[in-house]
Amino acid sequence: MGVVAYVGFIVVSVVVAVGVKRFDPAIVEQLSRRTGLTGSRGWTIFLVALAWTFLPVLAGASVDDESLWVVGAAMGGVGFYLGTIALTSMDEYRIVSRAAAVPPADLSAHTGDGVVATSGVPTVADPAAAVTPISGEPAVHTDWIAQQRTRVGFREVWSNVATGVESVPFTLGDGSVVVDSGRHRVFSNAERYTTVGRDEPLPDAVAEFMQPTPDLPDPEARDSKTRFIEEYIPGDEPVTVVGEPVxxxxxxQVRIEDAPPDPLFGTHTDHSRSDGDDTEPIFVRGTVDEARRLLKKRLLFGGGVGLALIVCGQMLAFWLSPASLPL
Structure with missing residues (x-):
């Protein structure tokens, strides 16, 4: 019975995941951008997580409505998410930590061994266009997702509606370094949440943004709350750009182009959408030193907490169930 239930849980979870990919493509697309994982690698990690999470079922845990071991299983699921985020940042951390830090004014096409890290406050051609699309914060790169409040059974949840990336070209060092817009490998801890009630008038910027986008709700026909989450690289403070100067x-004037691809998971720009090896620069919020600290914290803190949740969650799951592993 344990083996049958174990396989059944895994199969049902895979079916649910396929349904999420089909009916909620917005969150899948954003997760793909944030991790850079290809479909095959993403599914591999997901299956490993399922096999680990449902081990108590294989060992004899009950699957009734009063099973408390699922609390530990949920902890393990969060741990795998944090661990994946950390692992997919590993090579970017290595690249940024080893790249030669060069001020924009000192850069040339022949600087260093090919990969450099340079930082400065961005300068854009049109400041009015270099803002987050919803909240209007100065930004050179924004990864946004739109959500609406919907009812599932007796609960209300946020359902993802649409997602996308807004990016503008900019220069550093009084125009000595130019960086094109694109779907770069971006690491930032700057976020803005904007929530608009069903009966509240939309701010002009929000209505203007929603109008031409077919996946977004009609601003004049909303029947629930709408929330926008924007993760962005601020345009009024230093940003670190890592890549090869050409x-x-x-x-x-020097252009920052490619950063090396991630050999661990193959996680670099658009790798989840294309089989090509077209890489783009790495963007990190802050100065070079701040960028290195941010990626180090993401790697060590996310990886450490993720591993602790994976192990402790499994221990809790076995403790809260009659399951036991043969010794």
Whole structure:
């Protein structure tokens, strides 16, 4: 019975995951951008997580409505998520920590061994366009997701409606370094939440943003709360750009282009959408030193907490159930 229930839980979870991918593509697309995982690698990690999470069932845990071991299983699931985020940051941390830190004014197409880290406050051609699409914060790169409040059974939850990326080109060091817009590998802890009630008038910026996007709710026909979450690289404070400097079209100007791909998981820009090896720069909020600390914290804290939740969650699951592993 344990083996049958164990396999059944895994199969049902896979079916649910396939349904989420089909009916909630927005969250899948955003997770793909944030982790950079290919479909095959993402499914591999997911299956490993399922096999670990449901071990108590294989060992004899009950599957009735009063099973408390699922609390430990939930902890393990969160742990696998945090661990994946940490692991998919490992190579970016290595690249940023080993790259030569060079001020924008000192950069040339022949600087260092090819990969450099440079930082500064961005300068944009049109400041009015370099803002987050909803909250209007100065930004050169924004990863946003729109959600609406919906009812599932007796509970109300946030359902994902649409997601996307807004990015603008900018320069550093009084125009000595140019960075194109694109779907870069981005690491930032800057977020903004904007919630608009069903009967509240939409701010002009929100209505203007929602109008031309077919996946977003009609601003004039909303029947529930709408929430926007924006993760962005601020445009009014230093940003670190990591990549290879090449000569720009303008004399005396350098363009930051490619950063090396991630050999651990193959996680780099658009790898989840394309089989090509087209990489783009790494963006990290803050100065070079702050960028290194941010990635180190993401790697060590996320990985440490994730591992602790995976192990402790499983121990709790076995403790809260009659399951036992043969010794």
């Amino acid at each position: 000569q720009s079209e303008r004399p005396g």
